Amino acid sequence: MINYPNGQQYQEVKKKTRQSKKSASELSISSANRGMAFEEDINQSNIYYRDKHICLITKRPTPINIVKVDYTKGAKITHAYFEEQSTTDYNGVYKGKYIDFEAKNTKNKTSFPLSNITKHQIEHLKLVIEHGGIAFFIIQFQLLGKVYLLDASYVIHFYEHGERKSIPLSCFEENGIEVEQSYNPRIKYIEAIDKKYF
């Protein structure tokens, strides 16, 4: 699963990921790769939680605008473009409640830049909160080795009222929940949800 719309070289990254599965320690893992690795960690955790009957959270597929399909070759799409995700990447159900979140990673050590968050996503999260859903971000500070769950209300506040387009690390430390990382599931976000919302 890859964040295609950011313009990175899909095929090159895919190739690198395959390599990294073989010998991760030998590679200088790029930022793109780390971002993908985090997304894969979340996806793996979702599968773990689903199979253990803990919750049901799924990743929304990346929206694609299809221009042309060749049906002489078994419905091969020959011309299409990535569309911007107007919602978040993840949603689902836990203890009957609606859960909605976005997962991002950053190399920044002191703040999380909001440049990758779109206005549509902010509007979407405001509606989730309005309708009584649980909305948050899971942010990986990869160079610090830390992952935080932060309620979406803080992100909305900084997006709309923050002087800088970023959220300082101190906001995560004070208002967020640190998410434990392990082998399986890799990102134990359900425990953080329990602490924060239940």
Place this chain on the structure above:
Amino acid sequence: MINYPNGQQYQEVKKKTRQSKKSASELSISSANRGMAFEEDINQSNIYYRDKHICLITKRPTPINIVKVDYTKGAKITHAYFEEQSTTDYNGVYKGKYIDFEAKNTKNKTSFPLSNITKHQIEHLKLVIEHGGIAFFIIQFQLLGKVYLLDASYVIHFYEHGERKSIPLSCFEENGIEVEQSYNPRIKYIEAIDKKYF
């Protein structure tokens, strides 16, 4: 929005849809078109409900398996395939509760055939129910001009234990909620959810 994986001719259908917007009455609308029209009706209703701040239900994009991207032409996807949807098409939040449903139409007058429902979707809906979410189908019997909301438990039962792979109309009449159709929103499914679940 189109159910691509069913193998119908995407471009031809797209063209027909454009025509039908111009002069629907002049056209003999095909089954595929009617199915698409129903999906568009649901999408239109979702937008209506979102804009009126009644609920937030979104359609999951069709999953696409991307094989090749040409970055010399602005991230043009040149080789990709449709993947089977392993969840339902729609989910979201209403009054804090998780909502998950599949919308289908049929030309059959006496029953809804389950041939278009996958085992993955059934497994998904069982988990939704297990985790306290609200799960249902919205089925349009297009030749009868009727739309029903039916709790997913009935569909699961018929899928797993039914002798025939279909749900008789009488089951919808006895256990479903008839969904009112109007101009805006076209499919008033929230009223049916209120009657059934709240």
